[in-house]
Amino acid sequence: MxxxxxxxxxxxxxxxxxxxxxxxxxxxxxxxxxxxxxxxxxxxxxxxxxxxxxxxxxxxxxxxxxxxxxxxxxxxxxxxxxxxxxxxxxxxxxxxxxxxxxxxxxxxxxxxxPDNELFLSYNQFLFQQETLSRNIQQQLKAAHTAADSAKALPLQQELGKKIQDFRNGFIAKHPATILAAIFRAMKEPEIPKQPVGEDSSFAYRYFKAHYWDEVDLESDRLVRTPILEGKLKKYFEQLVPNHPDSIIVDCDAMIARTRKSKEVFKFVLWWLTYNYESSPYMGMDAVFVHLVEKYYVAGEAFWLSDEQLNKIVDRAYTMAPNLIGKQAAPLEFKDTASRPLSLYKTQAKYTVLVFWDPTCGHCKTEIPRLDSAYKASWKSKGVAMIGVKTEGTQQEWLAFINEHHLSGWVHGSDPQSAGNNYRRLYDVYSTPMIYLLDEKKKIVAKRLGVDQLQEFLERLTTKNTAARL
The missing domain is CATH 2.60.40.1110 (Immunoglobulin-like)
Structure with a gap:
């Protein structure tokens, strides 16, 4: 004892x-x-x-x-x-x-x-394969036809098999090492033969369901490697349907997998938050708002200072009222003769709501383009145009309207004086800020350029025409 x-x-x-x-x-x-x-x-x-x-x-x-x-x-x-x-x-x-x-x-x-001696042996193995790799690249570079490119395929397959065989052998011999964890994470699911009775989506469903099987999310080993971010990027860009509701479900499922490692949880939550807050695709701000409300507001972002946390939460609360599908916030303003007007008193099949500034360089280009599209096409589709001045003097605003013949619009200014916190409710941090509203003033699109808005309206009208047939 x-x-x-x-x-x-x-x-x-x-x-x-x-x-x-x-x-x-x-x-x-x-x-x-x-x-x-x-x-x-x-x-x-x-x-x-x-x-x-x-x-x-x-x-x-x-x-x-x-x-x-x-x-x-x-x-x-x-x-x-x-x-x-x-x-x-x-x-x-x-x-x-x-x-x-x-x-x-x-x-x-x-x-x-020992870890680095093993890592060095792997790098030396890769170095030995460079001759074959160079031959493949030279063949591809010299290829003039599809047949020429096809000749390099066996060499590519041979090289890929040699590297994967090395990794598999390494995993078998040294399963507990960090390099084995990296090699396992780099592997992708091998799709079995499609069972009888399964439809054509079997391969996709199997691959997605088993995508994370070999990835160690219970330790911190993969966070400080390029591997984990690469896996996340491929999963959410190629395997998850590009719709906010589907993405939110997969975000929550992904985060649930990370609960045994603080570092993995931190990295995955940060990556998802940043990815969808900065996404160029319309509607993805709904994912950002969900993540903030579920995890940040609940106090799970343990690595943030109070000041950092408040900035993220404030950003989400600014986005929340103007998500796609939300009812547009009431908006009171004054027309060019200083008479009171309201967003909800403007009846139309669709409403293009534009926050703009007559002194803004981008607005000087985009507002006339919006007007041209409106007069050429949108007006006949039942679209109403509401333009709201955010900056600039009354004289500058009226002069721009007259100079560019912006007739047929509902022109409004001074929305703040009516007690509307329009900058927060409509997230007006730059101009022009464009929203497309439906007949009931629900938000159906936002932050679109003129060409994108034209395509969106054409799809909407085509869809509505088909639905009536």
Whole structure:
């Protein structure tokens, strides 16, 4: 019993010692007698500075810190920032490496780092395949016909099989390593033969259902690699239907998979939030609002300061009233003769609501284009035009209307004086801001240019005509 107690104490002390050590990477550079060396880490596909140190006159440099580095793929960037090597960081964070810039692949030597010795062997294997890879590229470059390109296909398949065989063999021999976790995540589901009775969507459904099977989302190992972001990007761009409701369901399911790792949860929630807040596709702001309301408002974004959190929540609350399908907020304004008008008193099959500024350069181009499209096509489709001035003087506004003959519009100004918080309710942070409303003043489209709006109205009218037949 005493021996067991002593052993447990020894293990505990070693554990504390390892924690106290943090990390220490000793590097020996050939042909360098000064400069600064940098250590960077991936965060998704982007790299961030993790540490730096000066190179001594003998070409030696030590990177060290009291806190352990989070696992992942790191870049050791040599002085001058023209060359670098990739290194793996996982459990063993005290090691040394000798780097010879004349051959970064074959003359780099690690000590006390089994993970990086294995990683180096993989990179050396890839280096050996470069001749075959170059032959393939040369054939493709010289190809003039589809038949010429087809001749390179067997070589591509051969190269792909050799690399995958290497990775599979590595996973079998070293299953617990970080490199095995990376290789597993890089694999894609192999679709079995379609069962009898299944329809043509079987392959898609199987691939999507098993897409995350080999991806380790329960540890932090993949966050600081390009792999996880690449998997997320492909999944949500190619496998999830491009509709807010479908995306929201898959976002929640994806986040649920990350609950055992704070770092994975943090990265996935951040990636989804940023991706859909900045999406160029109309309607995706609904996904952003959902994520903020469900996770940020609930206090789960533990890494944010109160100020950062408030900015994100405020942005979502600004977007929420003007999502596609929402009822447009009441809007009171005054016409060119200062008579009171209201959005809801303008009856039309469709309403194009434009917030614009007569002094805005973009508005000076787009407003006449909107008017031309309205007179040429939209008016006959039952479209009403409402233009609301946001900036500029009354004289500038009236002069622009007269100069460009904007007849047939409902022109409004001074919406703020009527007590409307129109900038928040309609998210007017730039001009022109364009909304398309239906007969009941529900938002059916927004932030469209003239050409996009033309296509959208044509699709709507065609759809409505077909529905009546």
């Amino acid at each position: 005493r021996k067991l107690f002593v052993l447990l104490i020894a293990i505990f002390l070693v554990h504390l010692q390892l924690q106290a050590q943090g990390y220490q990477i000793s590097i020996k550079l050939k042909n360098f007698t000064g400069g600064k060396l940098f250590l960077a880490n991936y965060m998704g596909r982007t790299t961030y500075l993790a540490d730096s140190a000066d190179v001594s006159a003998t070409g030696e440099v030590v990177l060290k810190g009291k806190e352990r580095l989070l696992p992942g793929i790191y870049l050791v960037v040599l002085p001058g920032k023209q060359q670098y090597i990739e290194a793996l960081i996982d459990k063993q964070q005290v090691f040394s490496v000798s780097i010879d810039t004349s051959d970064l692949i074959n003359k780099t030597v690690y000590k006390n780092s």
